[in-house]
Amino acid sequence: MTHQNFETQLDAYLDGELAAVDVRELETHLAECPDCARFHQGRVALRAAIHTHLPVFPAPDALRERVREALRATPREHIARRVVGPVIWRSLALAASFAVVALGSWRLAQRRAGAETLAQEVLASHVRSLMPGHLTDVLSSDQHTVKPWFNGKLDFSPPVHDFSGRGFPLIGGRLDYVGGRPVAALVYGRRQHLINVFLWPAVGAAPGGPAAVTHQGYRLLHWTTSDYTCWVVSDLAPPELDDFGALLRWSDSIAAPPM
């Protein structure tokens, strides 16, 4: 191990993030090189100073109470309400309840069929986007260019991320039409592969997913958060696309709301 490598690897070593084989090599070098041993000592002293002098702040009780109250004051959604009729209507209610069950399964079937139709539409749109000149309306790897581009073109402002550091660079965005409404389509890349992300507000849809389906060799992921319904489609290998999906959900969920 060279001197220069050492400085960059020492932190990883002290943080317990260095592979075992590198640890041995580094410890050997450390025993032989006084300069590096001094550097190591400095880091160890710094860590001791940090742990001695920089406090962890326990949350005040008042804050704990405040957070609890705020959480409980949050409006409850998605609670099914059941109307209970008078006793004499019990038999009728029973019959009605069968009808409700039947209606429920019909709705479920409808929703499945709806998802199937949506999957077909999303896939068709993805394939169309791959044809020359159809991929993007706004071609930019800058999220601060792509996001404002949608202003005035949609009735919502889609979350746009820059994942170039994670190996999924943003390529651009375009307007599209899916499920009977205008939607935001964002295009990300992975090597020579393209990923289309379709987004629209989750109106009346309960949060759920992610679910995956495969159509004609393309993998499609979809889920619904409290804000958006999202479909992701690509010819990328399933594990990589799933990684991208996880990254997207993570990034959407931690994004602070604009204040």
Place this chain on the structure above:
Amino acid sequence: MEPSQLTRFEAVVLPHLDAAYTLARYLMRDAHDAEDVVQDAYLRALKYFDGFRGTGPGDSRAWLLAIVRNTAYTVRRGRRADERATEFDEALHSEAVADDHPEAAVVSQSEREELHRAIDRLPPEFREVIVLRELEGLSYKEISDVAGVPVGTVMSRLFRARKRLQDALCGEQQEP
């Protein structure tokens, strides 16, 4: 949100309140601001809890800290909007970091005071990696998820932040 979901959220996410408050204190450098940030972050987390559950990388602590971090940055950005503050620049701040400790000339600073001053003077992008690594014990991968940067960037920020803190401490120790 059903009551049972709220109970589950409280069981999973409320235990990280101290970690959340600590990160907020270091990022906001003000107790009152930190409390506001933590409360906003928890409400955001509750809203997204269902979408997050079992799907994202990292555990619920890293996830909550990521929300705290982004909420703190949003509040800070809002405050500085009319100050025309320069955005954090990886290269710029990395080069300049080592030379910026004029207070090293001040004698009789205790190590503790020196360290506090040094951490306060770090750009938040450097301060957060120190807090997340040294005080919260997050892995490089978790820090990368929280800060939204590659692991390589986490490592170089940690390296430079530590160098800067070390320089501040050495400056103090070399005084008569």
